[in-house]
Amino acid sequence: MTMTETTLTVNGQTRTLDVEPRRLLADVIRQEFDIAGVHIGCAHGACGCCTVHIDGTPRLSCLTFAVQCDGRDIKTVESLGGFDATHVLQLAFKSEHGLQCGYCTPGFLMTLVPYVEENVARGTLPSDEDIREAMSGNICRCTGYHGIVAAVRKAIGDQIGGGQ
């Protein structure tokens, strides 16, 4: 089997690795970069836990081979607000009870941060239905989703000045 030389930048750290093509981006980030915020729930695209940003766009890292990401810029949940979790959406998850066990949380955050940013840029507060559509690729077994919807609403509302 051929190893393929692949250069990845994860949260600003650039490394060139010889990787087996079959290794998933999620596994390489966890094992080679030692970044544990990428969670693997289902490994077939149903749960959204492994969502990362590739060149700024959310993508499931369990459905992506590391070799496909040669030269790409990858961001994980650690890039948002660090270990203090100070990103506006992380703070809203905390205050609105958007998490309990936390396993799905990195995926929700990475899916929803661009969505929050787009709505803030447009100055629009989306409907709950729209928020639920935006997070429909992520599964949470603890919260029943209400707290997550409230957190998204708060993160957008606080930034566009309308409150909720």
Added chain:
Amino acid sequence: MRPSAFDYHKASTLDQALALLAEFGDDGRPLAGGQSLVPMMNLRLARPRHLVDINALPLDAIEIRGDALHIGALVRHERYFTDPLIAEHFPAFLEAVHWIGHPTIRRHGTMGGSVSHADPTAELPSVCVLHDALIVAASASGERRIPATEFFLNAYVTALEPGEMVTAVEFPLPSGPTSGAFMELGERVGDFAIAGIGVVLGHDGNTITSARIVCSGARLVPVRSADVEAFLVGRTLADPGAQEAGRIFSAAIDPVGDHAASAAYRKGLIKELTRRCIAHAAGKASA
């Protein structure tokens, strides 16, 4: 390791991709968005020994060519939401896109990938059959066009030969005013459909002049119904007979029963979804 081992090849031209696929035959698969193939590989339901990454190929056009809308194999699903040609000519297609997976999947999944994967519950194979689309398949020895109604042979089985890949799908443009709708039911938004119905109604004023209807998720391939289509032609948008059409379609299909729903439940669902879908399409046209 989740998938079994394979070699990775990045193609920079279509000819190069086709040469590699010809060389690998049954052992090779093209890799585009990876939203269907990679889950199959992670579950080891698919074990290709060679993946040919085609993401760099220029196969992402949505444009009118002759009397058809050409959609390149690498067009990502989310583009349909904002494409004016889809909105203008294919309203049922546009409605179907809302039911494809979820936003992250729609951002990466492709037309070529969805039709090649041929999931019985998937929306795009159903949309292709609904619109009498042609699947353009290319190989090192040339190109052929396969009618969608002959392309889907079984669950996850298509008419593609080893070494062939889908490069585009061609949707014949409607010849007159049309309306259309697509509805499905799944356990949650983005889940596999228990059943889905798509309908296209051509009309002249208030009179329905042509009709096409398809059902996904009930059989192993999308199903059309000549009886329902014949029943609808000549009726009016104000009174299309949606309920009776639902009865006819439901009676004509012998649906599968599985973990998600029994065959009897699916039969009832087809009847009701057909009624709602026709009523919705007719309502939009007469509004």
